[in-house]
Amino acid sequence: MKKILLIIQREYLVRVRKKSFIITTLLFPLLYVGLIFGTAYMSEKGTTRLKIAVVDSSGKFTQARIDKENALDNSSTLVLLNENVDSLNKHFEDKGYDGYAVIPASTVIENRPDRIVIKSNRTLGLVSGVQIKLNNIWNEIKYEELGIDLEKRQLLNDSKLSVQAENMKDKxxxxxxxxxxxxxxxxxxxxxxxxxxxxxxxxxxxxxxxxxxxxxxxxxxxxxxxxxxxxxxxxxxxxxxxxxxxxxxxxxxxxxxxxxxxxxxxxxxxxxxxxxxxxxxxxxxxxxxxxxxxxxxxxxxxxxxxxxxxxxxxxxxxxxxxxxxxxxxxxxxxxxxxxxxxxxxxxxxxxxxxxxxxxxxxxxxxxxxxxxxxxxxxxxxxxxxxxxxxxxxxxxxxxxxxxxxxxxxxxxxxxxxxxxxxxx
Amino acid sequence: MITGIFYPDSGSIKFDGKSFDPANDSSKIGYMPEERGLYKKMKIGEQTLYLAQLKGLSKREAVTRINQWFDRFEMSTWWNKKVEDLSKGMQQKLQFVTTVLHNPKLIILDEPFSGLDPVNTNLIKDEIFELAKNGATVIFSTHRMEQVEEICDHIVLVNKGQKVLDGTVKQVKQDFKENLFRISFAQAVPNELSGADFLSIKKQEDNSLIIQRNENRSNNEILQYIINQGFSIESFNELLPSLNDIFIRQVEGTPLARRFQNLN
Structure with a gap:
């Protein structure tokens, strides 16, 4: 029994004292933390901030509303332009925009609005950020047009159904x-x-x-x-x-x-x-x-x-x-x-x-x-x-x-x- | 089988007159394999201490003994070195120390001198003598017959797994002697001897002869004869066969023997 303890002791000490053990023990949590924060940081810094020109044919999107959204989320910037689409098509890059979008005149509550297309000379990748922004503005417009005040809006937002499984034996x-x-x-x-x-x-x-x-x-x-x-x-x-x-x-x-x-x-x-x-x-x-x-x-x-x-x-x-x-x-x-x-x-x-x-x-x-x-x-x-x-x-x-x-x-x-x- | 490497096919092992019990008796045995068996990456001091403790020594006792042995072998500065930093000969010395550190009663050495320089060979040879003098039994395997002659009391010759020879060195030599003698003369070798009927001349040099005495004649007869002839003898000694010769004769014809014949 004493001998097996000696062997355990040797096997343990030889490995714990090794540099590689100390390094992996220290590095693993660091790497892990680094990985989590690193990817978050990279996705923050590593993506381009899109600057998109918006031409509004519906007449409902105001610069004030857009500015409010820009202030809340700086991952993309929307700028309302009152310009001819043809000339914008030629010059949007010279003016420093990554692309431009036309909000169609069909954007009304009564029917399903047409898809908004961001036109660009390169692949913009995910534009979900822009979609969220435009939808937020669109929601504001909808609430206003339908006459729903802030209090009702709150109720609408908060009132949701949620589903969860429950094990009756183990609540x-x-x-x-x-x-x-x-x-x-x-x-x-x-x-x-x-x-x-x-x-x-x-x-x-x-x-x-x-x-x-x-x-x-x-x-x-x-x-x-x-x-x-x-x-x-x-x-x-x-x-x-x-x-x-x-x-x-x-x-x-x-x-x-x-x-x-x-x-x-x-x-x-x-x-x-x-x-x-x-x-x-x-x-x-x-x-x-x-x-x-x-x-x-x-x-x-x-x-x-x-x-x-x-x-x-x-x-x-x-x-x-x-x-x-x-x-x-x-x-x-x-x-x-x-x-x-x-x-x-x-x-x-x-x-x-x-x-x-x-x-x-x-x-x-x-x-x-x-x-x-x-x-x-x-x-x-x-x-x-x-x-x-x-x-x-x-x-x-x-x-x-x-x-x-x-x-x-x-x-x-x-x-x-x-x-x-x-x-x- | 004693060291636990092989299983016996049959039979039993007795140690100190009692049936061999590996768990308790292993601390009385020291085994040094032919190839080095040491952790290459481990520090020498720790490693020696570890192996000594596995043989049942307490830590304090082990440290004292290691220090004694390291002093004797001029290895004191090695304590914090790693085995892989040592030369083959140095590793050999270390392995020897780990083998005998716990004062085993039975020491098994497999080719202990391979890779050692003459100084260290003598050092270890002296230690083996010393251990034997202090009552330890040393089992020693080697292919070098001159070492056998020098060191061993009792030899066993094994060829292809069969014991072909067993006895004390002296006895084996007596058994294999061929009644050869060398006689040196003060002057040139006299021709008269060739006619003598009790001996035959094997080899003749300038002033010495190698003769074979015929059976049932005595040395005195030969000497008497020469003296009577009026020649002065400088020396007369028997030529016992070397173990090398005996070895070769015993395993004659096997591939191993041919290798040794080439050596001579």
């Missing part, structure tokens, strides 16, 4: 939030399985090709070696998790206590967190996440360890042998997508029970509620199966590892590997 569940939480947790497990699975494989290969295994087996049992490595790397993955969560809290607190305290984004976020806590059983989700994370990790890690022990130096061999395993993990992500939308469909149910995919798929279903969406028997069966499969896999992987780690030379076939696993 609190909120589909949207559950889907997001399920997606995030399932995806995190997927991410960790792929990244750390191959790390385990590489670690085992290093020990094999470096002939360290020969030295190690004269001190410890091969099974201890394998489990030590798997647990050590699982701890590395958990450390990374906790650091990321800590980062999120630090950033969250920093923004909360900072100058932006009154910012509507923050209060929205706080509100969002509260909704999450009221609509999702957080302790259950966190607990199940920990279980499926560890269960899935140990299950796949022993598979990857067995593969790593069977191959030689050649990376291509390792890739071709690990390909089927990686495929199953990727397959699980596809089932996750389905399960997010339809958490009680047969694919989601079976995907969350069969241990190959359950660690990822079940996480998409649990936030919808237990036992509302996931009945107790399904959850129980899934848990029992995962534990049983993990023990079985570790047992067989240990056998393969025991033989493979000391076997040099040609690449073993799947048949040979299975033979190793079944040897007593």
């Amino acid at each position: 609190g569940a909120n589909g949207d939030i559950a889907a997001v939480i399920g997606y995030i947790s399932g995806f995190l497990i997927y991410f960790i399985l792929i990244i750390y699975g191959s790390q385990i494989m590489m670690g085992v290969m290093e020990e094999k090709t470096g002939r360290i295994a020969e030295i190690m087996v004269s001190s410890v049992k091969p099974f201890q070696m394998m489990m030590g490595k798997i647990i050590g790397i699982a701890l590395v993955a958990l450390t990374q998790f906790f650091l990321w969560i800590a980062f999120i809290f630090i950033i969250y607190n920093a923004t909360k206590s900072g100058s932006v305290a009154g910012d509507s984004n923050v209060s929205q976020f706080v509100g969002g967190v509260q909704t999450v806590f009221t609509s999702v059983n957080v302790p259950l989700v966190v607990g199940m996440f920990a279980f499926y994370f560890l269960g899935g990790f140990f299950f796949y890690a022993s598979l990857y360890a067995a593969i790593g022990s069977a191959v030689n130096e050649d990376m291509r061999e390792a890739q071709s042998l690990s390909f089927p395993v990686t495929m199953i993990v990727i397959f699980a992500i596809f089932i996750l997508m389905v399960a997010m939308k339809d958490p009680t469909g047969p694919l989601a149910v079976w995907g969350s029970i069969i241990p190959f995919t359950s660690p990822i798929v079940m996480m998409a279903r649990i936030p919808y509620g237990v036992p509302g969406t996931v009945p107790y028997w399904q959850l129980g069966l899934s848990i029992v199966l995962l534990i049983a499969t993990f023990i079985l896999t570790a047992w067989f992987a240990g056998k393969i590892y025991r033989t493979g780690i000391l076997m040099y030379g040609k690449k073993p076939t799947w048949k040979e590997i299975i033979k190793w696993a079944l040897r007593k």
Whole structure:
């Protein structure tokens, strides 16, 4: 037992102290935040602000109304021109306009107005911004013509029908939030399985090709070696998790206590967190996440360890042998997508029970509620199966590892590997 | 099988008179494989400490012993270096230290001298003698027969998985001797000896002879005869076969033997 602790300690420290670990741990949240803000910033800065000349044939669009809209949204500028369309057609570019639009005379409330076409000498891309602006102005005009005052307008705007699904067994569940939480947790497990699975494989290969295994087996049992490595790397993955969560809290607190305290984004976020806590059983989700994370990790890690022990130096061999395993993990992500939308469909149910995919798929279903969406028997069966499969896999992987780690030379076939696993 | 690399087909292993128990007895065994088995990216000090702790040493004890050994092998400055920065010979020394650090009772060395310069070869050779003197059993495999002659007490020769020779070095040499002697004379080799019936001359040089004594004759008879003839002898010694010769004779005709014959 002391020896396995030593191995865990070594595997853990060697990886945590690596520069690449520190870099990915720090960079991942930064990249993530950067990606969100970056794309928002880019879409703000990176798009051209259209300047469009508007010729009004309907006689209803006034410059005052247009200016009011321009002030509210500066992504495009509309300018009312009283000019001959033919001359504008020739000179709109010289005057600094990206295009011009004619509001047809048919624009009246009684019939359906013709489509407004923005004419330009280049592709303007999406002009939805201009459409929204013109519609806002058109709404004002309509209200005015129909004699609807501000108060009635408010009533019309606010009075809407909304539709939401409700699970009668689990009243609190909120589909949207559950889907997001399920997606995030399932995806995190997927991410960790792929990244750390191959790390385990590489670690085992290093020990094999470096002939360290020969030295190690004269001190410890091969099974201890394998489990030590798997647990050590699982701890590395958990450390990374906790650091990321800590980062999120630090950033969250920093923004909360900072100058932006009154910012509507923050209060929205706080509100969002509260909704999450009221609509999702957080302790259950966190607990199940920990279980499926560890269960899935140990299950796949022993598979990857067995593969790593069977191959030689050649990376291509390792890739071709690990390909089927990686495929199953990727397959699980596809089932996750389905399960997010339809958490009680047969694919989601079976995907969350069969241990190959359950660690990822079940996480998409649990936030919808237990036992509302996931009945107790399904959850129980899934848990029992995962534990049983993990023990079985570790047992067989240990056998393969025991033989493979000391076997040099040609690449073993799947048949040979299975033979190793079944040897007593 | 002792190191746990292979499974025995049949039979049992006894260690210290008791049935071998890998879990407990592994701490009494030190194994040094032919190829280097070290983490290339790990620091030397940490690595040695780790392997020593796996053999059951406490951290403090391991550190003290590592420092002793590193001092003795002039490796003290290596503590924070990585294995991949060391030359092959240096790695070999390190591997040797990790093998014997926990004072094993049984030390298994597979070709410990390959890649070492003469100075370090002697250093490790001396340590092996020292360990043996302190009561450790050293199992030592090599293809270099002169090393066997120098170091080993007891040898086993294995050819194609079969034991072909087993005994002490002295005994093996006695078993394979051909009654060859070298006689050196103070003057030129006398011709009279060729007629003697108790010996046959194998090789003649300027003032020495290599003779084969016929069976059931004694050395004294030969000496008596020469002295009686009035020749003065400078030296008379028996030529025991080298282990190299014995090795070749034992595995004669196999591809391996041909390789060694070419060497000579």
